[in-house]
Amino acid sequence: MTKGWGLRIYALIYLLxxxxxxxxxxxxxxxxxxxxxxxxxxxxxxxxxxxxxxxxLHRAVQNSLIIAVSVAAISTVLGxxxxxxxxxxDYPFKRSMIGLVMLPLVLPEIILAVALLVIIAKVLxxxxxxxxxxxxxxxxxxxxxxxxxxxxFQNLDxxxxxxxxxLGENRWGAFRLxxxxxxxxxxxxxxxxxxxxxxxxxxxxxxxxxxxxTLPVYIYGLRRQSDDLPIIMAxxxxxxxxxxxxxxxAEFFRRRGMRRAGIKDSGGLL
Amino acid sequence: MAGGGFISTGGRRSLMLLLPPFLYAIxxxxxPLGAVVAISFSGPDGFSLANYAAVFTEPINVRGVMRGxxxxxxxxxxxxxxxxxxxxxxxxxxxxxxxxxxxxxxISFVVPPQRKSLWMFLITIPFWTSYLIRIFLxxxxxxxxxVINSALIWVGLIDEPLTFILYNANAVxxxxxxxxAPFAILPIFVALEKIDRSxxxxxxxLGENRVTTFLRxxxxxxxxxxxxxxxIVFIPTIGDYVTPELVGGSGGLLIANRIQALFLQVNDxxxxxxxxxxxxxxxxxxxxxxxxxxxxxLRSRT
Amino acid sequence: MKPLISLRGVQKYYGDYHALRGIDLDIMPxxxxxxxxxxxxxxxxxxxxIAGFEDVTSGTLTIxxxxxxxxxxxxxxxxxxxxxxxxxxxxxxxQNVGFGLRTDSRSKADKARAVVEAxxxxxxxxxxxxxxxxxxGGQRQRVALARALIxxxxxxxxxxxxxxxxxxxxxxxxxxxxxxxxxxxxxxILVTHDQEEALVMSxxxxxxxxxxxxxxxDPETLYRRPNTRKVAExxxxxxxxxGRVTGMGDRISVDVAGLGASAIAPEQAPGGTAMGDTMxxxxxxxxxxxxxxxxxxxxxxxxxxxxVVYYGDMTYYDVKVPGIDEPLNLSMKNLIGRxxxxxxxxxxxxxxxxxxxxxxx
Numbered sequence: 001m002t003k004g005w006g007l008r009i010y011a012l013i014y015l016l017x018x019x020x021x022x023x024x025x026x027x028x029x030x031x032x033x034x035x036x037x038x039x040x041x042x043x044x045x046x047x048x049x050x051x052x053x054x055x056x057l058h059r060a061v062q063n064s065l066i067i068a069v070s071v072a073a074i075s076t077v078l079g080x081x082x083x084x085x086x087x088x089x090d091y092p093f094k095r096s097m098i099g100l101v102m103l104p105l106v107l108p109e110i111i112l113a114v115a116l117l118v119i120i121a122k123v124l125x126x127x128x129x130x131x132x133x134x135x136x137x138x139x140x141x142x143x144x145x146x147x148x149x150x151x152x153f154q155n156l157d158x159x160x161x162x163x164x165x166x167l168g169e170n171r172w173g174a175f176r177l178x179x180x181x182x183x184x185x186x187x188x189x190x191x192x193x194x195x196x197x198x199x200x201x202x203x204x205x206x207x208x209x210x211x212x213x214t215l216p217v218y219i220y221g222l223r224r225q226s227d228d229l230p231i232i233m234a235x236x237x238x239x240x241x242x243x244x245x246x247x248x249x250a251e252f253f254r255r256r257g258m259r260r261a262g263i264k265d266s267g268g269l270l
Numbered sequence: 271m272a273g274g275g276f277i278s279t280g281g282r283r284s285l286m287l288l289l290p291p292f293l294y295a296i297x298x299x300x301x302p303l304g305a306v307v308a309i310s311f312s313g314p315d316g317f318s319l320a321n322y323a324a325v326f327t328e329p330i331n332v333r334g335v336m337r338g339x340x341x342x343x344x345x346x347x348x349x350x351x352x353x354x355x356x357x358x359x360x361x362x363x364x365x366x367x368x369x370x371x372x373x374x375x376x377i378s379f380v381v382p383p384q385r386k387s388l389w390m391f392l393i394t395i396p397f398w399t400s401y402l403i404r405i406f407l408x409x410x411x412x413x414x415x416x417v418i419n420s421a422l423i424w425v426g427l428i429d430e431p432l433t434f435i436l437y438n439a440n441a442v443x444x445x446x447x448x449x450x451a452p453f454a455i456l457p458i459f460v461a462l463e464k465i466d467r468s469x470x471x472x473x474x475x476l477g478e479n480r481v482t483t484f485l486r487x488x489x490x491x492x493x494x495x496x497x498x499x500x501x502i503v504f505i506p507t508i509g510d511y512v513t514p515e516l517v518g519g520s521g522g523l524l525i526a527n528r529i530q531a532l533f534l535q536v537n538d539x540x541x542x543x544x545x546x547x548x549x550x551x552x553x554x555x556x557x558x559x560x561x562x563x564x565x566x567x568l569r570s571r572t
Numbered sequence: 573m574k575p576l577i578s579l580r581g582v583q584k585y586y587g588d589y590h591a592l593r594g595i596d597l598d599i600m601p602x603x604x605x606x607x608x609x610x611x612x613x614x615x616x617x618x619x620x621x622i623a624g625f626e627d628v629t630s631g632t633l634t635i636x637x638x639x640x641x642x643x644x645x646x647x648x649x650x651x652x653x654x655x656x657x658x659x660x661x662x663x664x665x666x667q668n669v670g671f672g673l674r675t676d677s678r679s680k681a682d683k684a685r686a687v688v689e690a691x692x693x694x695x696x697x698x699x700x701x702x703x704x705x706x707x708x709g710g711q712r713q714r715v716a717l718a719r720a721l722i723x724x725x726x727x728x729x730x731x732x733x734x735x736x737x738x739x740x741x742x743x744x745x746x747x748x749x750x751x752x753x754x755x756x757x758x759x760x761i762l763v764t765h766d767q768e769e770a771l772v773m774s775x776x777x778x779x780x781x782x783x784x785x786x787x788x789x790d791p792e793t794l795y796r797r798p799n800t801r802k803v804a805e806x807x808x809x810x811x812x813x814x815g816r817v818t819g820m821g822d823r824i825s826v827d828v829a830g831l832g833a834s835a836i837a838p839e840q841a842p843g844g845t846a847m848g849d850t851m852x853x854x855x856x857x858x859x860x861x862x863x864x865x866x867x868x869x870x871x872x873x874x875x876x877x878x879x880v881v882y883y884g885d886m887t888y889y890d891v892k893v894p895g896i897d898e899p900l901n902l903s904m905k906n907l908i909g910r911x912x913x914x915x916x917x918x919x920x921x922x923x924x925x926x927x928x929x930x931x932x933x
Contacts, residue, residue, distance in 0.1 A: 108509020115302035167672030
C-alpha cells in the first residue's frame with residue numbers, strides 16, 4: 001500500500017462530500033421528474049427551456065452581469081493600488097491601513113449589510129439601486145483582489161522599474177512596459193474572482209436591492225415555490241459550469257504568469 | 271535604517287497609492303459601522319440605552335424562556351437566539367476544523383509538491399459556486415422527500431423518511447460545515463507547510479514514533495493555522511441568516527435572522543443596531559477567549 | 573583633463589541617518605573607477621546618487637559640466653547594471669537589450685542591428701531569441717551589460733555585478749569587464765566590497781568607510797601606501813606592529829617593536845605623521861624566511877614558528893618574534909628544494925625597511 005493510504009481515502013471521501021451537492025445539479029437539471037428525489041425519471045431539457053421564458057430572470061441576470069463587471073473592474077484597480085502600496089517601501093501606519101482595507105474579509109456579511117443599509121437608506125436617504133450594490137460589493141471584493149495581487153507584486157524585483165527608468169522610461173512608462181505585463185496574470189485572476197464573488201453575493205444585495213433584482217435575489221425569491229425547484233437546478237447547473245470555467249481560466253493565467261517570470265509554484269490562489 | 275517617522279520618496283508615493291482603497295474602506299465601512307453604533311444608542315429623545323436594555327430583557331434575544339418549575343421536575347430552558355447562535359457556530363467550527371485538519375495534513379505531507387496546488391484548487395472550487403444554490407441543494411438533499419431519503423428508501427435501507435436531518439439546527443450545521451470547509455483547510459495547510467521537515471526527522475531520531483511525533487511536534491506547531499481556521503469559520507457563521515432560514519426551520523433560526531427581521535420587516539433599526547453590536551461583542555469575546563487559551567502554542571512560533 | 577563627474581560636498585541623509593558625509597570626488601573620462609568598502613559604508617548610495625535614484629540632501633553633482641540637480645534618472649547620461657541584473661523576464665534577450673531604444677529615432681532595422689552588435693560585444697551572439705528568464709547568472713549579467721552599453725552612455729555604473737557569481741565565473745568576468753571597458757572606452761564606476769576585485773580591475777579606487785572616503789588612489793599606491801590603519805587592514809593582509817616615531821626630517825626615524833630602529837622615506841607615511849607612538853604596517857609578502865643554509869645581506873630578526881599552513885603552491889607561516897604580541901604573518905613559495913618548517917622551529921625572518929608603512933594611531 002502506498003504511504004498514507006488511510007489519509008488518502010479520507011481525503012477522497014471528503015472531496016466527495018464537498019462536490020456531492022454540485023454533482024447533483026446536472027443530475028436533476030436534466031431529470032424529467034418534478035421532484036428532486038431518487039429514483040431519476042428520465043432525461044429532459046424542459047427545465048432549461050423554461051428558463052428561457054422567464055423575463056424576471058433575464059432582468060436579474062442582466063443586473064447581475066452589469067454589477068459584477070463594474071465591481072470587478074473597480075475592485076481590481078483598488079486592489080492594484082493596495083497591493084503595489086504594500087509591496088515596496090515602508091511608511092507609518094502601513095500595516096493598519098492595509099489591515100483596514102482587508103477587514104471586510106473577516107466581518108460577517110450581515111453586519112456590513114446592516115451598516116450600509118443604515119447609512120444609505122436611513123442616514124443619507126438614497127434609494128437603493130444598482131450603484132449602491134456596486135459600491136457595497138466593491139468593499140468586499142477589494143480584499144480578495146488585493147490578496148491575489150499581493151502575490152503577483154511580491155514576486156516583482158524592485159529593480160525592474162528602476163532598470164526601466166535607467167534605460168530611459170519615465171515612471172509611467174516603466175509601469176506600463178515592465179510591471180504591468182508581469183502582473184497582468186494576477187490582474188486577470190483578481191478580475192475574474194471579483195466577478196464571481198459579486199455574481200454570487202446574496203446577503204448584501206438583498207439588503208440593498210430595493211427594486212433591483214440580482215440573480216441570487218431572484219433565486220431566493222423562488223424559495224417558496226417547490227414547483228420551481230427543477231428550474232433552480234437548471235439555473236444552478238449553468239451558474240456552476242460558468243463559475244468553474246472562469247475559475248479554471250483564472251488559475252491558468254495565474255500559473256502562466258508565474259511560469260513567464262520563472263517562479264516556482266507554491267500552491268493556491270490565496 | 272530610517273530614523274523615526276521618516277518616509278522615503280518611494281514610501282510617500284506608496285502612501286498616496288494606498289489612499290484610494292483606504293479612504294474607500296473608511297467611507298463605506300468605518301463610517302457606516304460608526305453609524306450603526308450611533309443608532310444603537312439613539313432613542314426618541316436622543317442618547318438612550320433603551321435598545322441595549324431591550325436586547326437583554328426581550329427573551330428572544332439572549333435571556334431565553336424558562337418553562338416549568340424546579341419542584342415539578344419539568345424545568346426547561348429554551349435559550350435566546352444569541353446563545354443558540356454561538357452554540358451553533360461553535361459546533362460548526364468544531365466540526366469543520368476537526369474534519370478539515372486531516373485533509374490539510376494529507377495535502378501537506380502525503381501529496382507530492384507538484385500536485386499540491388491541484389488539490390488546493392479542487393478543494394476551493396465548491397466555494398466559488400453560488401452560495402444560494404448550495405443551500406437550496408442541501409435543502410433538497412436533506413428534505414423529507416429529498417435525495418438522501420429517497421435514495422435510502424429506493425435502495426431499501428429505510429421505510430420511513432428521516433426527519434431529523436432537515437429543518438433544525440443539525441441541518442444548519444451540516445450545510446455551514448460544507449460551505450466553510452475550504453476556509454478551514456487553507457490556513458491549516460499553510461501552517462503545516464511552514465513546519466521544517468527536519469524537525470520531524472529529529473524527533474524520530476530522538477525516539478518518537480509517528481503518532482507521538484505528530485502529537486508533540488506537528489500539532490503544536492500547526493496551532494497558529496488552527497487558530498486562524500477557527501476564527502475564519504466562527505466569525506462569519508454568526509452572521510449567516512440565509513442558511514438558517516432555508517434549512518433551519520423554526521427551530522433553527524439564528525440571531526442573524528432576528529437582526530434581518532428587525533431591519534427589514536419590523537423596522538426597528540435601533541434595536542437591530544444594538545443587537546448587532548452585542549452580537550459582535552459576544553463574537554469578539556469568544557474569539558479573544560479562544561486565542562488567549564491557545565497563546566502558549568502561538569508564542570512559541572516566533 | 574577635465575573630470576567627467578564631479579561631486580562637491582555631497583551630503584545624504586535618510587531621516588536621521590547620515591549616509592554620505594561630505595563627498596568630494598572627481599572621476600576622469602575613460603577610467604575604470606571603483607567604490608570599495610564594507611557593507612553600509614555608503615558606496616551603493618553614492619552610486620545610486622550618481623545614477624539619479626537618490627537625491628542629494630546638499631552638495632553638487634555635475635556630469636560633463638552639467639549640474640544633475642533635479643534631473644531624473646531616465647534623463648541622465650548614465651546607465652546602470654543592477655546587482656540582481658533586473659533582466660525583464662517577460663521579454664526575450666533581444667527585447668531586453670533593445671528596451672532602451674524604444675524612443676530612439678532609428679529605423680527598426682538599424683535598431684535590430686545595434687542589438688546584434690551589442691550581444692556580440694558581450695559574447696552572446698545568437699542569443700537574441702532566447703527567453704530571458706531561462707539564462708544563467710553569468711549570461712544574465714552579459715545581457716545587462718549589453719542592454720546598458722547599447723545606449724552609449726557616458727558612464728556605466730555597476731552595482732556589485734560579480735557578487736552573485738561563483739568563483740570561477742567571477743574571475744572570468746573580471747577579465748572580460750576590463751577588456752570590455754578598454755574596447756568601449758567609456759568611464760566605468762564599479763561598486764564592490766571585494767578588495768581583490770577592485771585591485772584587479774580598477775584604474776583608481778575610492779575606499780569608503782561610514783559615508784566618507786578614506787583614501788582615493790590607484791591600486792598600487794593604495795596597497796603599498798595605505799594612509800590609515802583602517803585602509804591598510806581592509807586591503808589585503810597586513811601585519812600591524814606598535815612603534816614610535818623618534819625623529820622627523822629628510823628621513824623619518826622609527827623604532828618598531830621587535831624589529832628595531834630604522835630610517836624611512838616620507839612617502840612611507842602617506843597619512844602624514846607626528847612624533848610619538850604609532851602603528852607600523854608590513855605586508856606579509858615583503859617578509860621572508862631565511863632557510864637554513866641560505867644567507868642574506870638584509871636585516872633579519874629571530875623567531876619561532878607558531879603555525880604552518882600548507883597550501884600547495886605556498887606555505888603560510890606565523891612566526892612569533894620577541895617583543896611583538898601577535899605573530900608575524902608571511903608566505904613563502906614552495907620552490908623545489910625548499911623545506912617546509914615545523915611548528916616550534918627556530919628561524920630567522922628577513923625584512924626590508926622600505927616596506928614599512930606608518931599608519932598612525
